[in-house]
Amino acid sequence: MTLNLNNFPPATIPDHAEALRSDVKAFIAEQLAGVPPHIRARTWSGFDANFSRAMARRGWIGLTVPVEYGGAGLDAFARFVLVEELLAAGAPVAAHWIGDRQSAPLLLHYGTEAQRRDLLPRICNGELFFCIGMSEPNSGSDLASVRTRAERVAGGWLLNGQKIWTTYAHKSHYMIALVRTSGTSDDRQKGLSQFLIDLSLPGITVRPIMIGTGDTDFNEVFFEDVLLPDDALVGTEGNGWAQVNAELAFERSGPERIYSSLVLLDLWARLLGDTPDPLDAGRLGRFVARLAPLREMSVAMTALLAKGEHPITEAALFKDMGTEIEQQIPVEIADAVAQRLDGPHDPELLQTLAYLMQLNHVFSLRGGTREILRGMIARGLGLR
């Protein structure tokens, strides 16, 4: 068996990283003063370029990017502390989120020196926002079947195709996309490459898609004979699949996979007062009990990532469990609230709850669905 407690060696956040925490708390308290919980509940879906720029001024975007590329040169633990505080408070981090979490590490690892010099400093100072171009209309879970194509032409690459569900493409400067550079979708993982796409280029159309809540966070993105320069290729031609997979450990191992409903949980907990009835105390306790080992796992994976390892199966396991709790928190709080027909029902609690009740079903979709993650775990267990 290849999955056991050794996959999550006990890890502790070192003091130098913890030292950051009080500054971050003070910054958030100042920035988010007066922002009500139903807005904070958007957390990493909340887009606020001004907030991101304020973070950049503190040097908190690209925390793990080396100083020579404009970053803070700190380690993954420092980023964990920063991100944990931002998410727990419900800070609107979406603008810089993708660039900070995965595009910058990707460029650092696979990018050319010129790409690093050009892009990383601008990610770190809050100038450039990124989005992820993986999904297509006919390629969701079956990501290797993508059809968007880049063909070599004189002076660069000619890009044609379509991406979809691209979060904040309409407010981003760049997309990092997985596209086919050779063969057909029957070739699966072979022949895929990653490209850095400047979204202001001619031939690109971004069309927002509204969801049931009325929000328009994600988009369709169309590419029609878009001429990409030579240096738009990220990493090695044909190595896109491996590169994307390396990104996924970053995408699935962080506290954003357990804290998406935390603002609601904490608002509800506060309203319980000092002497909650046994049923409510029990509901709260169960969430704490489920969250506690998951936070431990996230810290353990942070230590592994810091050592250059790729805990991909571990991250799948963590994300599948974490998003289940994130989904369950609004469900059980709704149960608790509506158990009392005559209230009192705090209006802010109701609004925050309603927002998350309408959104929680996507928590297990974004970043890979349950069935796909469980398939990865099964592979880790030697079943596939």
Next chain:
Amino acid sequence: MSDDTDTALLVEGFRRQLAALVTPAVIREIEDGASPQSLWASLDETGFVDAMLPESLDGAGLDLAQAFPLVLAAGEHAVPLPFAETMVARAMLAQHNVLVPAGAAIVLAGRSALIPCAGVAGHALLDRDGQLVLVACSAAGSDLFRTRSATGIHVGETLATPAASDDGVLLASAAVAAALMAGAMTRVMEMTLSHASDRQQFGRPLGKFQAIQQQLAVLAEQVLSAQVAARTAFAGRGFDATRVAAAKCRANEAATSVCNIAHAIHGAIGATAEFDLQLYTRRIKQWQLAFGSESYWAERLGRARIAARADTTADFLRLHLATGSA
């Protein structure tokens, strides 16, 4: 004992001895009423019962975190005697300079619907009137799971009252139970994985069916999170109510899906007395009923969350439930 590799070697040695001593046949004999004496004597002889005593008392000086893998291993092997309980009880008593009668098997008898292993132990550690108490005891009531447990104990002579204790024994009982459960669930996972690759239906091993793979993934998730939660309960210098609450709550919740999935994947054969799976799942269910259910611990944990007045639940997790905060 401080060196990690030394501890790993020690644990490896212990596992080898358990595999040799505690075979399914031996477990069944004891369940059927055989005297525990010879197995207990062999376990005692391994010296591991004293592993947590200081080196000055001929122990190995293991702290809780170092002893945790021994408790897991005891759970994995379904040791039918109170090995882990005695190891922890001896350490608790030694802290107050109480030395235990040689060869005594001690159960941790925190408040509970049943006391595992009470039918094969002559001593118990209790919380009584605010005191930590060591007593002689014998089983009372029924053995509900055929594990030599008992629904109560006859309390005999008081042997020591070394310290104040409000619910220290309950915490130790629940922490040890959570770790034993995590260990037993590990074995259940191994057995289920190997059954899924051996058993064929529709011309393929069960493990090749996606529906089965998905269930096994859930099984692994539940086992891993119960293990991590139990490990956290063993991270500090002593058993802390908040960590123990999270560990026992998580172990109990995980146990339900682990047992259901494991038995579902085994089919009818898994329910039979002849097949080993039930040796482990029967114990897991016994521990679910012992030393507080998930609701009991969840309520305590919820109250602790509120009493802590943490700004956010993330703060509470970090300050009270992280390995590093022990």
